[in-house]
Amino acid sequence: MDWIYKGKCWKFGDNLGIDGDVMPLRFALERELDKNILRDYLMAGVDPEFPQKVSPGDIIVAGKRFGQGNPHIQGFLGIVGHGLGLVAESIPRGSFRNAINAGLPFLNGCDGVGNDVDTGDELEVNFLTGEFNNLSRNITRQYMPLDAKLREIIQAGGWAPSLEKRLSHVR
Amino acid sequence: MGKTITEKVLSRVTGGDVSAGEIIYPEPELITVHDWYVVNFDKALKELGVEKLYEPDKVIISTDHEPVAVSPQASERQKQVREIVKKYGIKHFYDSGRGGHGHIFPVEMGFVKPGMFVEAYDVHVTNFGAVGALAIPVLIEITEVLACGSVWLKVPETVRVNLTGSLLPGTNMRDVAQKLICDLGAERVDYAVVEFGGDAMPSIDIAGRHTLCNTPIDIGAKSVLVEPDQSTLDYLAGRVNGPIDLISSDLDANFREIIDYDLNVLEPQIAIPPTPDCVVGVSEVVGKEVHHAFIGSCAAANLSDLRAAAEILRGNRIHPQVRFIITPGTQEIMSAAEEEGLIGLFAEAGAMITQPGCGPCAGGRIGGMADGETSINTGTRNDYGRLGAMKSEIYLGSASTVAASAIQGKITDPRDFLN
Structure with a gap:
């Protein structure tokens, strides 16, 4: 997979709830795991037009506690369904695990990243190295990339494919 | 380091x-x-x-x-x-x-x-x-x-x-x-x-x-x-x-x-709906009417919990409005409680004793609640619907508080029974 995402910035504030803001709760209750269905409802609670506006390679830049609430994976599958990346100031632990398991490339712990961007800026993010570039404003930041062991799971496409791959070695 | x-x-x-x-x-x-x-x-x-x-x-x-x-x-x-x-x-x-x-x-x-x-x-x-x-x-x-x-x-x-x-x-x-x-x-x-x-x-x-x-x-x-x-x-x-x-x-x-x-927490503590960390001193909720009481769950189903309940229940009867379920944690605890005479004491007071395990705390499949009812129990959580009905309320406390409340039919400070 290509770890470098280049596209438009979509900026959001703090405390976006995984249920409601990022994805309607009903999909969690229905155990819906099809990212091609979930993609059409991404950010329904804060911007219902969002799924029509984004393109693969675009990057969501979020504030603190992105995906807070009862950890459900559906919102992250919706992000993956669009081929978007995520850069967040913080992600609570349950959602952090779900983002890995959904196979989403992301950077976490990016303090103050919201000050460097606005929606519409052209960004280039290397999720392998943690290098973050706002091409529109000529700002470069170096963030901590995900641990290599976690990137392996993302590389495989998330928890289920990664587990299948691991099993093929165990067998 | x-x-x-x-x-x-x-x-x-x-x-x-x-x-x-x-x-x-x-x-x-x-x-x-x-x-x-x-x-x-x-x-x-x-x-x-x-x-x-x-x-x-x-x-x-x-x-x-x-x-x-x-x-x-x-x-x-x-x-x-x-x-x-x-x-x-x-x-x-x-x-x-x-x-x-x-x-x-x-x-x-x-x-x-x-x-x-x-x-x-x-x-x-x-x-x-x-x-x-x-x-x-x-x-x-x-x-x-x-x-x-x-x-x-x-x-x-x-x-x-x-x-x-x-x-x-x-x-x-x-x-x-x-x-x-x-x-x-x-x-x-x-x-x-x-x-x-x-x-x-x-x-x-x-x-x-x-x-x-x-x-x-x-x-x-x-x-x-x-x-x-x-x-x-x-x-x-x-x-x-x-x-x-x-x-x-x-x-x-x-x-x-x-x-x-x-450890000096001043008075018995009660978790009020809807989460276990919404905790107040018992004096703030004393008098709240209850219909359901339960002692058990992985938080409080040990012999010492049963002994604490027995100390208060001895010589008393459960309030007519309350159904009271006691679930010893394990077979070993049940057996020890029987040997100490606690099981008989609970039965005489009007409590129901269930098979060891989670008891009602596992989603209220046994001994659950109806809409409009209130429970005082020692379970792990008090989310709405934890014991069945979504419009029922759960207050969590110690085995002593639950026993005292089951006798009075309302949330009660167990110290009233311990003189």
Whole structure:
């Protein structure tokens, strides 16, 4: 997979709830795991037009506690369904695990990243190295990339494919 | 830099030198799954084409969520669980009427040792921290542990809580454990292991330690454990074979925070709806009418809880408006309670005694509630709908508070009965 995402910035504030803001709760209750269905409802609670506006390679830049609430994976599958990346100031632990398991490339712990961007800026993010570039404003930041062991799971496409791959070695 | 108990345990099982923040694949030495997830993991394994467990001898299955099947569906599930256990060759299977609550009996039976690393499906496995084990719930990823032997873990930081002081009459460890999570708050313990120690520890028995290790998981701790000590050794003597290592954190370990906490919580504590960390002193809710009362769950189903209830119930009768259910944690506790005459005392007072296990706390499948009713109980959680009806209310307290309230038909300060 290509770890470098280049596209438009979509900026959001703090405390976006995984249920409601990022994805309607009903999909969690229905155990819906099809990212091609979930993609059409991404950010329904804060911007219902969002799924029509984004393109693969675009990057969501979020504030603190992105995906807070009862950890459900559906919102992250919706992000993956669009081929978007995520850069967040913080992600609570349950959602952090779900983002890995959904196979989403992301950077976490990016303090103050919201000050460097606005929606519409052209960004280039290397999720392998943690290098973050706002091409529109000529700002470069170096963030901590995900641990290599976690990137392996993302590389495989998330928890289920990664587990299948691991099993093929165990067998 | 020294290490915490958690870092020492995870270093040992990975054969490395690990510190908080690292991503590792540690292999648990014990794995527990309850009766309500066995069919699910079997389905997941079948879909993955897995026919054998990585190490079936490390697995304990307990029929604790629904030991007495009360529907055709439950009977069918029990049958499937028995077939699945046989198929995978799981020898540590504690079916209905055998072990009891899967967060309690493995400690009683000596499966759990200080410094052991355990993973489980269910969150309250942190009870195993009562004897100094590091037990971490992994929910549905238990499938990966069963199939491959491990799943990724970020080595958690540790928040050390030094307990000081002593309990006031009429309060017990449940009151402390409830107030503690309210006072700590979710932010401080998020993804941390809460490690208990301190001057007051020798005064807290293993049952009290179960309760202490039960509540912090509900505000987002990763696990909970008590630094093992002489009381741990005394308790485990005759239960565990072989040497026991009294593992402890180094003085210069890198704790996220060190907190002193006094056992003197002033008065009995009540968790009010809708979460276990919304905690107030009993005086704020005294007089609230109740229809349902329950003593049991992994938070408070030990012999000492039953004794505390009996002390208040002796010579009294349950209020006519209240149905009162008592679920001893395990077969061993039930048997000991019978020997002490507690079971007869409860029956005479008008309580119902159920098969050991989770009791109503497992979603209210037995002894649940109707809309508009209020319960006072010792369960683990008080979310709306936890005991069935969405429009019922649950207040949580100690076994003493529950017993006193069941007699009066309203939330009551147990100290009224202890003169």
